[in-house]
Amino acid sequence: MAKWIKVKNNTKINLSDIPGMGIDELRRQIIELAKRPIGFFGKDWGFGCVRLFVILADDANGDLYLSSAIFGPNDKSYESITQDVPAFHMFEREFYEQFGIEPLHHPWLKPVRLNQDKYPFFEMEGEEVHQVAVGPIHAGVIEPGHFRFMCNGETVYHLEIMLGYQHRGVEDMMLKNPSNQLAESINGDSAIAYNIAYSQAIEALKGIEISNKAQLIRKAALEMERMAIHIGDLGAIAGDIAYLMGAAVFGATRTLVINTMLSFCGSRFGRGLVTVGGVNYDLSEAAIQDALKTFDKVGKDVDRMVNTMLKNSTVMSRLEKTGTVSMERAKEIGLVGMAARSSGVDIDTRFDFPDKWMGELDIKRKPFKASGDVNSRFKLRYKEVKESLSMIRKIFDKLKEYKDEPIIAEGVNNNYSSDAMVISLAEGWRGEIVHIVMTDINRKISRYKIKDPSFNNWYGLALAVRNNGVSDFPLCNKSFNLSYSGNDL
Amino acid sequence: MILKMLNLIVLLFVPFLMMGLIKKTKAFWAGRKGVSIFQPMYDFVKLIKKDFVISKTTSVVFNIAPLFAIATVLFASMFVPLATGKALIIIPAGVIVFAYTLGLGKFMSLVAAMDTGSSFEGMGASREACFTSIVEPAFFLLIASVMVLTGNYTFGSLSHIIESAGSYGILITIFAVIVLFIMMLVEGSRVPVDDPATHLELTMIHEVMILDNSGCDLALYSWANGIKMLLISSLIACMVIPHNLPMLLHILCYLLVMGIISIAVGTVESGMARIRMSHVFEFIFVMSSLSLVVMSLVMAKMFGG
Numbered sequence: 001m002a003k004w005i006k007v008k009n010n011t012k013i014n015l016s017d018i019p020g021m022g023i024d025e026l027r028r029q030i031i032e033l034a035k036r037p038i039g040f041f042g043k044d045w046g047f048g049c050v051r052l053f054v055i056l057a058d059d060a061n062g063d064l065y066l067s068s069a070i071f072g073p074n075d076k077s078y079e080s081i082t083q084d085v086p087a088f089h090m091f092e093r094e095f096y097e098q099f100g101i102e103p104l105h106h107p108w109l110k111p112v113r114l115n116q117d118k119y120p121f122f123e124m125e126g127e128e129v130h131q132v133a134v135g136p137i138h139a140g141v142i143e144p145g146h147f148r149f150m151c152n153g154e155t156v157y158h159l160e161i162m163l164g165y166q167h168r169g170v171e172d173m174m175l176k177n178p179s180n181q182l183a184e185s186i187n188g189d190s191a192i193a194y195n196i197a198y199s200q201a202i203e204a205l206k207g208i209e210i211s212n213k214a215q216l217i218r219k220a221a222l223e224m225e226r227m228a229i230h231i232g233d234l235g236a237i238a239g240d241i242a243y244l245m246g247a248a249v250f251g252a253t254r255t256l257v258i259n260t261m262l263s264f265c266g267s268r269f270g271r272g273l274v275t276v277g278g279v280n281y282d283l284s285e286a287a288i289q290d291a292l293k294t295f296d297k298v299g300k301d302v303d304r305m306v307n308t309m310l311k312n313s314t315v316m317s318r319l320e321k322t323g324t325v326s327m328e329r330a331k332e333i334g335l336v337g338m339a340a341r342s343s344g345v346d347i348d349t350r351f352d353f354p355d356k357w358m359g360e361l362d363i364k365r366k367p368f369k370a371s372g373d374v375n376s377r378f379k380l381r382y383k384e385v386k387e388s389l390s391m392i393r394k395i396f397d398k399l400k401e402y403k404d405e406p407i408i409a410e411g412v413n414n415n416y417s418s419d420a421m422v423i424s425l426a427e428g429w430r431g432e433i434v435h436i437v438m439t440d441i442n443r444k445i446s447r448y449k450i451k452d453p454s455f456n457n458w459y460g461l462a463l464a465v466r467n468n469g470v471s472d473f474p475l476c477n478k479s480f481n482l483s484y485s486g487n488d489l
Numbered sequence: 490m491i492l493k494m495l496n497l498i499v500l501l502f503v504p505f506l507m508m509g510l511i512k513k514t515k516a517f518w519a520g521r522k523g524v525s526i527f528q529p530m531y532d533f534v535k536l537i538k539k540d541f542v543i544s545k546t547t548s549v550v551f552n553i554a555p556l557f558a559i560a561t562v563l564f565a566s567m568f569v570p571l572a573t574g575k576a577l578i579i580i581p582a583g584v585i586v587f588a589y590t591l592g593l594g595k596f597m598s599l600v601a602a603m604d605t606g607s608s609f610e611g612m613g614a615s616r617e618a619c620f621t622s623i624v625e626p627a628f629f630l631l632i633a634s635v636m637v638l639t640g641n642y643t644f645g646s647l648s649h650i651i652e653s654a655g656s657y658g659i660l661i662t663i664f665a666v667i668v669l670f671i672m673m674l675v676e677g678s679r680v681p682v683d684d685p686a687t688h689l690e691l692t693m694i695h696e697v698m699i700l701d702n703s704g705c706d707l708a709l710y711s712w713a714n715g716i717k718m719l720l721i722s723s724l725i726a727c728m729v730i731p732h733n734l735p736m737l738l739h740i741l742c743y744l745l746v747m748g749i750i751s752i753a754v755g756t757v758e759s760g761m762a763r764i765r766m767s768h769v770f771e772f773i774f775v776m777s778s779l780s781l782v783v784m785s786l787v788m789a790k791m792f793g794g
Contacts, residue, residue: 131608
């Protein structure tokens with residue numbers, strides 16, 4: 001029997017096909033394969049046993065490698081993988097927190113979401129070293145999280161980020177009462193991406209084929225979400241460096257995009273648009289024409305403002321060489337999505353695991369000259385806004401061909417397949433959102449695992465601010481704009 | 490008597506109107522309608538009426554610091570020619586009393602910030618102290634040069650630059666205006682040195698020092714900060730308004746100059762990003778170097794023929 005099976009995303013896998021091996025062997029193989037982890041989670045396997053599933057992504061070929069290991073009731077530890085592959089560090093911490101199986105010699109075995117009162121902070125000693133603690137309650141309307149800076153004067157040596165304040169037990173809630181409403185509430189700024197990931201998984205388990213029209217509408221909505229948030233973040237970056245004009249213009253432009261979404265589905269953030277089996281709202285020809293007109297204006301405004309900012313020396317002096325994450329570091333710690341791309345690691349679920357439309361609409365990956373700093377993240381956002389705009393135009397154009405298709409497919413009330421698993425990927429604006437759903441023999445969902453891109457990327461922020469000024473932290477933070485609730489689940 | 494009253498009226502209203510005008514200018518550049526230019530005054534009245542909360546970790550220093558802040562700027566204002574073009578107290582070396590009275594107020598607010606024990610406020614205090622220490626020598630260099638040039642050891646000397654130095658005087662005035670304008674941006678905690686509109690504690694300088702103050706104390710601090718900007722602007726006004734104008738015209742010119750300065754501050758804030766904290770020194774050193782230029786010009790004029 002093979003040690004790993006190669007699977008595709010959004011397809012049903014029978015649990016019985018998943019190979020298993022001893023944890024030591026699994027560990028050796030993971031290190032040998034040297035692929036990017038996107039899933040590393042346990043599941044109660046009865047009689048006190050825990051089965052550990054590992055999913056690795058082969059981005060070059062669009063394959064997922066899947067394997068597993070079983071821990072008996074007395075196996076309470078194993079040699080950590082993080083020592084050799086640092087990208088596993090969050091995954092192993094989470095696994096330890098959920099199942100109490102200790103990864104030995106893990107260099108950074110701290111709580112992920114629970115036990116904040118017992119969090120062992122990294123300590124630095126020295127006459128000149130001082131600590132600055134920020135949060136969990138912040139100035140401004142943002143989510144809670146605690147940051148602790150070890151500084152020497154104005155220079156940050158190390159930042160420690162303690163999260164978990166938003167932990168709601170989403171994965172358990174998904175078992176009891178899975179729904180689109182719940183899925184899109186997990187992380188409010190990626191409502192559409194989360195909903196798409198959830199719907200794809202459920203559709204694969206129920207054997208539903210959704211119509212071309214619904215697929216295209218989902219795709220357009222996902223790009224609109226990306227556009228809206230990126231433009232909002234460009235404005236927020238401008239606001240953080242006190243560049244007023246940028247903040248004002250991008251703020252106004254973002255509103256145009258989300259108001260278009262409002263005209264499509266009655267929610268500015270696209271809530272309620274996507275549903276299992278398709279989409280809830282059809283786009284009328286008139287709505288599409290209006291949207292295209294708005295997007296022309298959006299494109300022009302963003303172009304103009306970004307170019308004004310890139311020509312302003314005071315702006316560039318703030319953005320350039322601030323919060324740099326090198327490509328080696330980004331790879332090593334396993335950054336994903338936008339943060340990885342701005343450090344030169346070109347992983348993008350839309351292109352690495354493409355659906356049929358990427359070919360049909362002739363959408364190609366465009367190169368980006370990454371420098372890993374705030375400037376790079378600023379420019380990448382601009383690039384992605386422009387790409388999303390052109391994608392949306394192509395999608396709207398294609399949509400005309402499928403005018404008469406239904407928006408919701410048949411079979412929504414089917415039962416789940418039994419003993420199956422689906423790995424569903426969606427590229428939200430932050431990066432890959434992974435939903436893994438498993439069913440049991442009674443056709444009930446038995447495990448729901450979610451991985452938000454923030455889960456990988458928070459540590460990237462901690463690395464980015466090293467040797468930067470304390471006062472540049474808010475700027476670095478904004479340039480990543482990571483999610484607290486996505487991490488805390 | 491009426492003229493003395495006028496000084497008080499200026500101190501009471503002009504700082505708030507200047508802040509309102511700065512906000513209005515920023516709103517204009519951002520394409521917004523903006524709040525009324527009287528808003529800062531309404532805010533002041535609102536804060537005065539409010540109760541205040543005092544942290545349990547603080548001592549008496551924290552309580553008296555706001556009073557020091559306002560008392561010192563009011564006292565310092567007596568040495569500066571305001572709308573009427575004449576200071577209330579004219580003594581030789583009044584500039585030293587002026588600078589160190591302001592210094593005392595600042596010292597008290599630094600100590601009060603550290604008194605709260607908050608790591609933010611300590612950070613803000615260290616930044617403020619650091620920047621002030623570079624501003625001070627530049628300011629003295631400038632004023633002393635001008636005094637030596639005019640042979641007049643009061644702030645009145647500022648309005649005699651051109652008549653004492655002729656064409657050199659125009660150059661000196663231009664440089665001196667720039668120096669004082671930068672000083673005002675630093676002391677008034679405006680962009681590009683500080684960002685009065687930010688909510689990010691880690692990037693603040695002045696705002697973070699008064700995080701723990703509320704109600705009346707906060708109102709006093711904001712008024713004191715406004716007066717400080719007004720005083721430095723008044724020095725600029727001294728230099729650019731001819732000193733022999735009729736009283737009424739002088740007052741109008743003064744208000745006009747205050748308006749122009751506010752619009753200039755608002756425009757600077759809209760057109761540029763804030764400087765990175767570690768580069769603020771370079772910005773303040775511009776002020777020092779221009780002061781040196783003024784000094785060289787004065788020396789050239791006096792000794793070079």
